[in-house]
Amino acid sequence: MVETIAYLGPQGTFTHEATQLLFSNKNSELVPYPTIPDVLTAVDQGVSDLAVVPVETAVGGSVNLTIDWLIHHVDVPIIGEVIYPISQCLLVHPQHANRPLQDFVRIYSHPQAIAQCQEKIDEICPQAEIIYTESTAQGATILQSNPEDLALAIGTKRAGETRNLVIKEEDIQDHQNNFTRFIAIGHKWVDFQEEQKSVKHKTSLQVTLPSDYPGALFQVLATFSWRKINLSHIESRPTKTGLGNYFFIIDAELSHEHVLMRGALAEIKALGCNVRVLGSYPSFQVNELQSLKK
Numbered sequence: 001m002v003e004t005i006a007y008l009g010p011q012g013t014f015t016h017e018a019t020q021l022l023f024s025n026k027n028s029e030l031v032p033y034p035t036i037p038d039v040l041t042a043v044d045q046g047v048s049d050l051a052v053v054p055v056e057t058a059v060g061g062s063v064n065l066t067i068d069w070l071i072h073h074v075d076v077p078i079i080g081e082v083i084y085p086i087s088q089c090l091l092v093h094p095q096h097a098n099r100p101l102q103d104f105v106r107i108y109s110h111p112q113a114i115a116q117c118q119e120k121i122d123e124i125c126p127q128a129e130i131i132y133t134e135s136t137a138q139g140a141t142i143l144q145s146n147p148e149d150l151a152l153a154i155g156t157k158r159a160g161e162t163r164n165l166v167i168k169e170e171d172i173q174d175h176q177n178n179f180t181r182f183i184a185i186g187h188k189w190v191d192f193q194e195e196q197k198s199v200k201h202k203t204s205l206q207v208t209l210p211s212d213y214p215g216a217l218f219q220v221l222a223t224f225s226w227r228k229i230n231l232s233h234i235e236s237r238p239t240k241t242g243l244g245n246y247f248f249i250i251d252a253e254l255s256h257e258h259v260l261m262r263g264a265l266a267e268i269k270a271l272g273c274n275v276r277v278l279g280s281y282p283s284f285q286v287n288e289l290q291s292l293k294k
């Protein structure tokens with residue numbers, strides 16, 4: 001049966017690339033949605049089998065929209081993640097390909113892509129107005145359909161190629177270690193493509209501390225520490241029930257079925273914490289963009 005996989009589109013986003021990478025061995029139909037809530041809702045409501053969204057970027061940190069929707073609006077487990085290198089390209093409409101960069105009055109892109117290229121923009125096009133879009137590929141689409149607009153877009157090479165735009169420059173991000181973490185969610189377990197090497201197995205937890213309990217967070221962290229379970233991420237997000245009320249989101253590098261993790265979870269519950277397992281899943285790391293070009 002053909003699986004449907006929702007992703008943050010349109011075609012040519014970094015999320016699209018990450019989705020193709022994760023599911024390239026599958027007989028699947030990739031369906032673009034314009035916003036992160038639309039993607040997550042599609043799988044929550046059963047319109048789509050699986051979904052892929054960004055969850056953390058190297059420059060901007062956590063993608064709060066993704067985390068808040070996973071916590072507050074949908075109830076679908078994380079089943080995999082890929083840490084993927086982001087190569088930003090400067091795109092231009094062919095009609096303006098030979099113009100000097102100081103002629104351009106606008107740049108379209110996703111806020112994270114702009115942040116990743118801020119120094120470059122200040123250097124080559126400081127006069128341009130920044131117009132934020134829902135995705136990098138949406139910016140490329142706007143450029144394609146408005147040839148009269150003296151504008152640039154920042155996004156994937158593929159977004160430029162598929163829209164007949166000119167790739168003016170590649171790798172324009174300010175820092176070369178520019179990775180984004182994408183997660184796949186779904187109600188069914190998936191065998192990711194065989195050549196993918198799972199470098200780690202992670203478990204993501206949402207922990208609510210008991211109120212008025214001195215040192216509660218310290219004790220939660222100690223349950224992992226003395227079992228030597230490595231934590232790759234910890235952050236707090238508002239419970240939305242009142243000022244100062246927070247959940248902790250903790251990523252631990254072990255399967256939730258491992259005896260040590262089961263022990264840690266039991267101990268955290270015994271402390272009076274509420275624990276929700278957001279997912280226990282393989283984590284893949286792609287170091288070189290070359291491995292995608294197949």
Ligand SMILES: O=C(O)C(=O)C[C@]1(C(=O)O)C=C[C@@H](O)C=C1
Nearest residue numbers: 013014015054110112135136180
């Ligand atoms: O706009 C895209 O191409 C996306 O896939 C979104 C997104 C993000 O949310 O950070 C993904 C990776 C890059 O960091 C820039 C943008």
